[in-house]
Amino acid sequence: MNDRITISIVTHNSRHIFDVLDNLKKELGLNSEYEIHIFDNASEQTYIDRLKSYGSFISLHLSHENSGFGYGHNQVLKHVDTHYGVIFNPDVLISKAVLDEMVQRLKADELLAAVCPKVLNTDGTTQHLVRQKLDVFDYMLRFVPFQFVKKIFDKRLSYYECRDLPEDKTTYIKMGSGCLMVIDVDKFKQIGGFDERFFMYFEDNDLCLSFGKAGYRILYTPFETVVHLYEKGAHKHKKLFKIFLQSMVKFFNKWGWRFF
Numbered sequence: 001m002n003d004r005i006t007i008s009i010v011t012h013n014s015r016h017i018f019d020v021l022d023n024l025k026k027e028l029g030l031n032s033e034y035e036i037h038i039f040d041n042a043s044e045q046t047y048i049d050r051l052k053s054y055g056s057f058i059s060l061h062l063s064h065e066n067s068g069f070g071y072g073h074n075q076v077l078k079h080v081d082t083h084y085g086v087i088f089n090p091d092v093l094i095s096k097a098v099l100d101e102m103v104q105r106l107k108a109d110e111l112l113a114a115v116c117p118k119v120l121n122t123d124g125t126t127q128h129l130v131r132q133k134l135d136v137f138d139y140m141l142r143f144v145p146f147q148f149v150k151k152i153f154d155k156r157l158s159y160y161e162c163r164d165l166p167e168d169k170t171t172y173i174k175m176g177s178g179c180l181m182v183i184d185v186d187k188f189k190q191i192g193g194f195d196e197r198f199f200m201y202f203e204d205n206d207l208c209l210s211f212g213k214a215g216y217r218i219l220y221t222p223f224e225t226v227v228h229l230y231e232k233g234a235h236k237h238k239k240l241f242k243i244f245l246q247s248m249v250k251f252f253n254k255w256g257w258r259f260f
Helices: 017-028 046-052 067-078 096-107 136-141 147-152 153-160 187-190 205-215 239-256
Strands: 002-011 033-040 058-063 081-088 114-118 171-174 180-184 217-228
Touching: 002 067, 002 147, 017 033, 017 096, 033 046, 033 067, 046 058, 046 081, 067 081, 067 171, 067 187, 067 205, 081 096, 081 187, 096 114, 096 180, 096 217, 114 205, 136 153, 136 180, 147 153, 180 187, 205 217
Parallel strands: 002 033, 002 081, 033 058, 114 217
Antiparallel strands: 081 180, 114 180, 171 217
């Protein structure tokens, strides 16, 4: 094991990755303790050529087929010899200070498997991505396009989205978002990493529950924030919504169906 920290980013023609890499280059410089691994899932050649232009700033791993988000992270994190890693979406902006503080929080508690930050939109509002429970009704309610329906169930949605998490202290949670998660790599390997049956969606919830099943904790910190350039793909594209539904079925088949 070495003292460096692995940042793992999985891409597939990802729209924001170059802004993300430019931000990381500005924040980390060329000689930080962080090493950036990009696992590319069969992007277009012009896109790959642009990734290659970052040279030694990144370690680029190329796949000839798109095997999914979890698969890509497994290919990186299961084969590194670092103690700590960062599961990092290709649409997240973060500062080195935030990364450093999250790593320190992980180091301070041997039962922690992961630390999750407060996730913000570009306008500074909060993306409520923490979950303490999952059920079919609440998940599908988020896709209802009618605001009056959501207003009727606002109290329920508020509980589901954990909007009442304290702002003045950290909280142990059951499930955090895979858009940005600092992890203990040994514990990640111990539980087998991501379940690769999830091509996309629900794999972060599954990972967190697997950590919990193994006796480890997930920490949410409101003191460290990241900006997530979130586009809600499953809400907009029929193909992605189909993948979402397939993953949802796999998740509840694995962890038990809870409808309401």
